Each structure stands twice: as C-alpha cells, then as structure tokens.
Amino acid sequence: MARFYTVKVGFTNCFLFRLDEGYLLLDTGVPGKSDLLWNFLRERSIDPREIKLTVLTHAHFDHAGNAFEVKARTGAELLVHKCEIEGLMKGKTDIPPGLGTWGGFLSRFLSHLDMGFNPVDPDIYIEGDFDLSGFGLSGRILHTPGHTAGSITLLLDSGEAFVGDLLMSGPPLRLSPGLPIFAESREEVLNSLRKLRSMGAKMFYPAHGKPFPSSAVDHLIGVP
Numbered sequence: 001m002a003r004f005y006t007v008k009v010g011f012t013n014c015f016l017f018r019l020d021e022g023y024l025l026l027d028t029g030v031p032g033k034s035d036l037l038w039n040f041l042r043e044r045s046i047d048p049r050e051i052k053l054t055v056l057t058h059a060h061f062d063h064a065g066n067a068f069e070v071k072a073r074t075g076a077e078l079l080v081h082k083c084e085i086e087g088l089m090k091g092k093t094d095i096p097p098g099l100g101t102w103g104g105f106l107s108r109f110l111s112h113l114d115m116g117f118n119p120v121d122p123d124i125y126i127e128g129d130f131d132l133s134g135f136g137l138s139g140r141i142l143h144t145p146g147h148t149a150g151s152i153t154l155l156l157d158s159g160e161a162f163v164g165d166l167l168m169s170g171p172p173l174r175l176s177p178g179l180p181i182f183a184e185s186r187e188e189v190l191n192s193l194r195k196l197r198s199m200g201a202k203m204f205y206p207a208h209g210k211p212f213p214s215s216a217v218d219h220l221i222g223v224p
C-alpha cells in the first residue's frame, strides 16, 4: 500500500501521499490554518517543494482554504474538477442544502458566516476520472458528485478511498459514519458511493471524522 499521512488542518483531514518522487497533497484545509501543514512537513524534514501535485476534493472553504498559499509555497500544480473552478477562482463557495434537520440548521447557520478564502487558478482540471500512475501513485481520481457537482475521490488500487465530503463520520458534523450532512444531490451521493464500491473501495477516509470500512455504509446502497 502506498504510504500516506493524515494531516489535520483545522477541522479538515488532508492527506499527503508519497509518490515515486515527492508527494501529492489532497486538500489544503481551513483558511488561516496552513501553519499546521507547514509544521507537519518541517517535523518530518519534508521540503514544501517536494509536493508535486495538489488535488482538491472540492472547492469548499475548508478544503480549498489554503490552496493559494500552498501553490505559492510548493510550486505544485493544482488539480480540480471542472465544476469546481468557478468557486475556486472566486474564493467563495456556498454550502449545499442540508440533508436532514441538523444539516439544514447548520447549512442555514453557515450561510451567514464569511467562508471566503484566497482565490486561486487551477493548473489542471478534469472532467471525468484521472489516472495517477503518471505521477507515481497506484491509484485514480474518480468523479464522485453529490456533495458538490465537482467532488472527486482519490481511490488507491489497494482499496482506500479518500472521499472528501462524500461521506462523513465525525464531530462536529456527524457522530457516526454516514452520508454528508450537506449535499447538492442525495441521489448522486448514493450513485457515487455505488461507483466507489464497484471500483474496489474497501476503506473510506473522510475529510471530517475517522476512517471506516465500507461495511459501515453498504446498507445505504442496499448492499446486505
């Protein structure tokens, strides 16, 4: 299995994957918290310029929050799905409607807060799936819409799926593994989950909460 680290930047889990040469960073965390990333790298004697590619699971503030600074400091190319470009270049994205009472409440509450971040231009945008073997990682980026239209998942060939906000498992958003509390389309979330399972996802690593096995959410898509 590829070696990776979990890097908590604010309340968001970001992930750092070892490539044949250098690293891939998945998500950049909450605006203003980038010192947590730089300190993490320093403690492991990793030069920020060793990061060769930054991928955003989607352009919400708690994922794209430090993308501008990360791009400036690492020189790494920034990859997003096409549907996230507009929000990324505006530095502002709306929180999707809530699924359920708690999500609905939180969505309305958050819509009153300033969730802006430094806008940034992506270098690579994708429309479908994207093979990472060219970057020295045995895995793929899969388009997994639902939470947002351009949400993606990084799926390693060994079955670990880094899903961003397609699923959530921990406070402050959820207490146990399940659907995201906000989503543009519940149906698409479920379809994306089916896609991940059919492509070999066995372990889910959400951006909010602890990792969990696919068996914890299989019932959502009718798998016994």
Ligand SMILES: [Zn+2]
Binding pocket: 058, 060, 147, 165
């Ligand atoms: Zn999100």
Ligand SMILES: [Zn+2]
Binding pocket: 012, 060, 062, 063, 164, 165, 207, 208
């Ligand atoms: Zn999030």
